[in-house]
Amino acid sequence: MKSRQKTPALMLVLVMVIALLCSCAGGTQPPASSTAPASSAPAQTASEDKPVLKALVANANIDWNDPEANPVLAYLTEATGYLVAYDPLPADNPADKLNAIISAGTDYDFVVISASISGANVLYAQYASQGALLDLKPLVEELAPNIVDGIDQSLWDICTVNGTYYAVPTANPSGRDDTANIDYGIMVRTDILEKMNAKMPTTLDEFTALLEDYQKTDPMGNGDMNVPLTATIANLKELRLNAIGGAFGVETDWKDVSGALVPYQTQDGFYEYLEYMNDLYSKGLLDTEMPVNQGATTLEKFTTSRALCRLDGYWAVPSLVETFGTVSPDASFEFIQPLEKSGLAGSGTKTKNQIAGYTVIPKNAKNVEATIDYLNMKLDPEIFKVATLGEENVDYTVDEKGAFYPILPTFFEHRGNAGNYATGTNQFNNDYWLCRARKDENQYAAYCRLNYDYGSFIKVDPSTDVPCDVLAKISADISVSNTVTEEFIVNSVVSGITRDSFDAFVTDWKAQCGDKLITVYNEWYQNR
């Protein structure tokens, strides 16, 4: 009996020793929450007299504290002299943890509330108005000239809460100077078009005819497995915004009509749009499995040549090219333009003032001046450029027009994750970002197609300029609106729509959230 008892006990001890060894393995990464400063390599270039800063950040998709995986970290440490230890929030539900940490009165030196956290602007506004954050305006204006120079006034306006601002905003980059990016479009298999002797559709009628033709003539021999246009429920939103909605005038969520903001839910165009989509659905031109499709399903249908058209973003192009290269080398695809009808067309997007992250300083932070100094140094034009792009002729080249092109693969190795470390951006950020967009020529071509070739279709949603504190007032209503509207859209597309059901929806929507949204948005819009 004794020896039998010994073996499991021995094994247990062995397992625990291994466990302890493994958990000490990663000890080279300096944890932000311990009081001892970092002990290893990356610190060697940080100044002795500058404190180690602790930061709380979102987006745990990278190893924040690893300078080998993220050379930009080593560069920043050396260039600014400050070592920063990052604690990342979890990937799921980061808002709850952030709320807990902030409400417990944390002493992180700075926190980056990234837009990847859902409801980031509302969180920022609430923390600011509840006094959990330091007022940054006096500090920045006095101690951070780079920040004052680099950041556009319209961005400060969005961060303004109670007359002052509590964050250093990081702008969401865009390849266009006047609007945010267009990300999505309907992709069509151009090789199948050739087979059908059809051309790229430009109007809605042409598009419908194309889908019908595809279904009837069955050029790929799929029989009744054909799906002219495949989509998921989530795709319905971008189908409206960027592809089809423009033909009915609902390519943005809100429109300026004679100086007032009007929501798409109340417009006739919305009714006609749903009517059209239901028509597609009942004829089988829109995938009847749409409610249960997932991204992977539609991808499968597209890559196995069952689907003629599919909605996706320009970043999916490299992967698609790769897949087609293996399974159907003759395949080719292209983005369709936003479709026109009776002179109406459009692809909706947001204003250029979108914020990717709010860098804030909690009330109890201990090294305030050092933090401001650090943030300021990062926006020094030279430091910012090298941090974002790397070294000229090693990581990137400049052409005669001043455009930046990446040198692969070093650009990616050196600055692939650089964007995550940004705490503020300057006026050159868009140019730098285009360098990243150019890293794959197919992807860049797709991007140009959507944003430049089809640039004349772009319409801006004026409601997206709304400042955070206004947004905070209506965030719950926006959430209800999205839920109620989505349910109505899906049911209408699948089961049909009548004037009565539409009117009932509008009344219900207005009662639950719509009236409040219209009031609050217009109150802001008409008085700005």
Place this chain on the structure above:
Amino acid sequence: MEQTSRHTGRPKNGKARKVHTLRIKKSLDEKIVSGISYLFITALVVVMLIPIMHVVSKAFSAEWAINTGSVGIFPVGFQVNSLLYIIQSKTFIMAFGNSMFATVVGTLCTLAVTAITAYPLSMRHLPYMKGILLIFVFTMYFTGGIIPTYLLYSMYGILDTRIVLILPGLINVYHMLIIKNFYEAIPESIIESAQLDGASSFRIFLRLVVPLSKPVYATITVFTSVILWNDYFGPMMYINNPNLKTLPLYLRDMIARANDTQALSMLLVEKNLSAESITAAAIVAATIPILLVYPFMQRHFVKGITVGSTKG
């Protein structure tokens, strides 16, 4: 687990004479039931295994195969890059170690405390025991909210330490009730005779009750270690230090990273990985260690407590 059987299995017709015929009848009867059992269980095992094989295959299949839905039960375009991507990093080893530590230490502590606490509660005749039991049961459903609990732990000073992975889950009342139930099935006669011999309660517990309870301890060990190993919420909420990250968090991060197509499509294309295969590889990496617990515990599911109390 009734030792004092109320049902002795006496058949309605007590004929013991026709031995020969009955033996054939019994073996036929037994064979049929045995056959049905094998058939049914085999069918069930197939139904369970096939989807799992499909998922595991995706972990080792090429991107184009996954994108076109060509992966069946076996990998297509075999590659191990997805798995390597998951496990070939210091962070993985560290997270693995952290999970191991929390699971092993946590399971041991939890088992010890829960097993000890269940013992007095199984003695229903003692005064106030029922009330104390209800105090425990009440907590099965009533817990605090996220933020107040966080603030409380912050006050206790256990946030961001290894202890917070173990301490809050120390007693799982659900499991304690299962253990208590097993204790209650132990015949009182054994306990009483030991008491007559002058043994203290703790001695009785240690020398008598514990050895008899191996099956239920094995069961609770399996349950607890699975819960601890897969615990996402605790580590996510109460730990900030990336060095203390546990495996579920690491894997969720890797999966989120793989699905972040906007930023990383280039990386994935270069390495020929698809988000789905990374997700599947993450599952393989996370599940294999914990799967080993049950087989190890299985030998404790030993048939029969031969304590000589078959009468009655």
Place this chain on the structure above:
Amino acid sequence: MKAAPISVKMLQEHKQEREARRRLAKKNYDIYLLLIPGVLFIIAFRYLPMYGYITAFQDYNIFAGILNSNWVGLKHFSALLSSPGFYNVLRNTLIISFGKLIFTFPLSILLAILLNEINITPIKKGFQTALYLPHFLSWVIVAGLVVTACAPSTGIINLVVKFFGGEPVSFLMDNNWFRAVVIVSDAWKEVGYGAIVFIAALTGINPELYEAAKVDGAGKIQQILHITIPGMMSVIVLMFILKLGSVLNANTEQILLLYNPTVYETGDVLGTYIYRTGITHMNYSYATAIGLFEAVVGSFMIFTGNLICKRATGRSIW
């Protein structure tokens, strides 16, 4: 029982009873000592956090803290009970939970019994391991599998249906089928793992009972009915009552991944409704109120379950 007038004799009897109880407790003081770590733990980590329930009756502001948040009494509870979809959602939750109880729970028991009949140990162990594997897959994965299997045109279930000459059904878009899909897929995932506790229970049944029964001429079925099942009865009752307590937790995560607007009518449960409408987003008071509501219902269920089981089978948890 008529209320008897209080007499000195009764008072004396009560006093004696209390004395006897106290003596019994004192005599077994060492047993009570064993409770100390457990009780300390339960107070520190289960009862103290309950102060958070106060927030269910306030408009809790996480920065102002509990002391400075406004009191609103039962506002959140009445808001919950009067939300437009509440009763529909509650109905769906209960139907799905009881469906699981009726389908999956007996299946686990059956599985344990049949596994017990397999005598070749390596096969038995192999089968056991294979059966509880699905438990370890997260719902993200399993939901993906279910969606693929239920696809109208290419899903394996419909391929079988077509093979037998039937019309393919869009299970996940059909209100008549959705709940069944939820229950069956949950069974697939959990039936093996749920059998573990019953398998353990079976090991406690004395093999001599079976021998005795065989000698008495009992057939296999009779053995199962009269020895095996009664032998597991206390565990069965325990697990049944415990499962009753979680009726309101009908697989939120699972349903979130499987449902879509076309099946909200039958598939929307309490958890998904709350998540979808986002009414608890940043509204911790409301979330706590809902938690309190679920807790009250859950404990009511197990108290009732315990009482009923006590009356019906003589067995109970307390």
